[in-house]
Amino acid sequence: MTGPAVMDSSALIFAFRLPGILRILKRSYPYVLIPSAVYDEVVVEGQRLGKEEVDAIQNEVGRFVRVEHADDELPVEPDPRLGKGELEVIYLALRVGAEAIIDDRRARIFGARLSVRVIPLASLLVTARGDGSLEPEEASTLLDDLVQAGYRLRSDTYIEVRRSLLAP
Numbered sequence: 001m002t003g004p005a006v007m008d009s010s011a012l013i014f015a016f017r018l019p020g021i022l023r024i025l026k027r028s029y030p031y032v033l034i035p036s037a038v039y040d041e042v043v044v045e046g047q048r049l050g051k052e053e054v055d056a057i058q059n060e061v062g063r064f065v066r067v068e069h070a071d072d073e074l075p076v077e078p079d080p081r082l083g084k085g086e087l088e089v090i091y092l093a094l095r096v097g098a099e100a101i102i103d104d105r106r107a108r109i110f111g112a113r114l115s116v117r118v119i120p121l122a123s124l125l126v127t128a129r130g131d132g133s134l135e136p137e138e139a140s141t142l143l144d145d146l147v148q149a150g151y152r153l154r155s156d157t158y159i160e161v162r163r164s165l166l167a168p
Helices: 009-017 019-028 036-049 054-060 084-096 105-113 123-130 136-148 155-166
Strands: 005-007 032-035 065-068 099-101
Touching (some): 009 019, 009 036, 009 054, 019 123, 032 036, 036 054, 036 065, 084 099, 084 105, 123 155
Parallel strands (some): 032 065
16 A cells, blocks of 8 residues: 555554554555544543543554644535544545555444445455465454454454464
């Protein structure tokens, strides 16, 4: 992947909670973009709540993590069930021609309707495993670490991802 990715709040938080995921992101993208709504949700609100990953994220702002304003105009009516951060991720990805890393199923479907390539965070493990930058055991451990950190996967999806990570 040559350009940046645009990240949603949950993907950003999990990446900074798990150094192995952050390493994969840094190998895969020159930098990541986050819209203002994601910054406010993760950093501003995270500071207020004393979240541990906030300092690490702030240290990368202006370097690997870049905050950018997202336009509020879409060529279609937005899905009212999506949050401001998810919509801004899709707006920004559409505007800059980047992929969006979003875990919310509705947001992924909405982004796809706009021809935005939307991927869940766990798919980065599959990609890294496929290109040889992760060994099967390391990839499987990172998947388990994600789940233990609170990352939600349906059980059938977990089994499918794990199987693909361990395949020869």
